[in-house]
Amino acid sequence: MTPQAQRDILKKHGLKVTAQRLAILDYLITHETHPTAEMIHQDLPMISLATIYNTLERLVAAEIIIVIDSLSDGKRHFDYYGQPHYHIVNTQTNAIIDAENFDVAPLLAAARQASGLNITGFHIEVYGVNPEDAR
Amino acid sequence: MTPQAQRDILKKHGLKVTAQRLAILDYLITHETHPTAEMIHQDLPMISLATIYNTLERLVAAEIIIVIDSLSDGKRHFDYYGQPHYHIVNTQTNAIIDAENFDVAPLLAAARQASGLNITGFHIEVYGVNPEDAR
DNA sequence: CCCTCTTTTAGAATTATTCTAATCTAGTTA
DNA sequence: TAACTAGATTAGAATAATTCTAAAAGAGGG
CATH class of the missing domain: 1.10.10.10 (Winged helix-like DNA-binding domain superfamily/Winged helix DNA-binding domain)
Structure with missing residues (x-):
């Protein structure tokens, strides 16, 4: 840029x-x-x-x-x-990955329906751990 | 309870x-x-x-x-x-609605695929405003 | 190039949260 | 049931991220 x-x-x-x-x-x-x-x-x-x-x-x-x-x-x-995206957080290291491989439109539609609000944004975090480390 | x-x-x-x-x-x-x-x-x-x-x-x-x-x-x-749920936040009032009308499995699958991590949790917030208040 | 309103700044102030170390207690053991 | 011990509770002090203050500097329209 x-x-x-x-x-x-x-x-x-x-x-x-x-x-x-x-x-x-x-x-x-x-x-x-x-x-x-x-x-x-x-x-x-x-x-x-x-x-x-x-x-x-x-x-x-x-x-x-x-x-x-x-x-x-x-x-x-x-x-x-x-770009709109969501976050995947490794809770062992606090490393954050920006990911875009998910369509948020259904979520936003559900939120509008549940609340009656005009949706203006979203924030999604998914938490995970290294699969090596049993859990 | x-x-x-x-x-x-x-x-x-x-x-x-x-x-x-x-x-x-x-x-x-x-x-x-x-x-x-x-x-x-x-x-x-x-x-x-x-x-x-x-x-x-x-x-x-x-x-x-x-x-x-x-x-x-x-x-x-x-x-x-x-119960697992997500949050809808009215950003004008800070009121929070707990909602469950959305299946998170596809999101968690996408996150696993994007990161390779074992997914342990998630946190979703959708932001909105009263539709009366033009925006 | 002015003029005005916004921005920047150093340092003080605030305040949510964490820490400390002394006391107490839940739950186990005898 | 009594005694024990690791963990829980507590008041108050300490920490530190963030916000505030008010004075100086700068952006951008005219």
Whole structure:
């Protein structure tokens, strides 16, 4: 993805383009590590931690990225959400795989039917362990 | 559910039966409010907050209850998991509906295929808003 | 190139959760 | 039933992720 395309992502969502926002968005797009705010700050130390938190909050509100709050480390992780996908979490290692091999339309239809709400998004995590390790 | 059945739930998972654990488990079984530790403590003030946190941790490890970490209030919520189900969250009110009208087997099969892991659990949240409120 | 409103920032403040280490008790054993 | 012991409970202190504050800087429209 070109730098210009990244600027366009911010503009499309009505966010002002700043060097900090571009750096954080680029970091999220180019890393598949599902980082925490602190991890981003480690790698982009010239950006203040407050700005990293502020920017992540804005990117989540714009639905450009999503939050993963369920790892057992007690920290909030973030994930660029270019393509809708779900997460497979290895609960032994906290490694996260992004997967797309599942059609969510039936789930969303069921949720609409059960609740009467207008469905705006979803978040799916499937947990697993290494098959070597009996369980 | 009888008190004896609740004792049996604890025993089945190798947990010692204590008055505190019975009270907290009963609270979770009989309330559909998806409470936080603090909410439980409000209603069971004779149990120390430390014990409430400890007990919830044990119940989660035993997979008797599950954690909901994704509400926008920044607090951890808990849910008795007698029947596997998924959550529909009204993002305007943080209300949570427990729903079962969806077969997760295809999702779990897809996850196994994508990851090679032995699947041990899942967590699905679908987000929605009141259809009255255009969006 | 201004001007205004938004963003960034360092550091303080907050607060949910975890830790500590002393006491108590469930459940087993004799 | 009494004694024992590993595990559970507790109050309060400690931790640490996140949010807040208010002052300085910058984006982008005109």
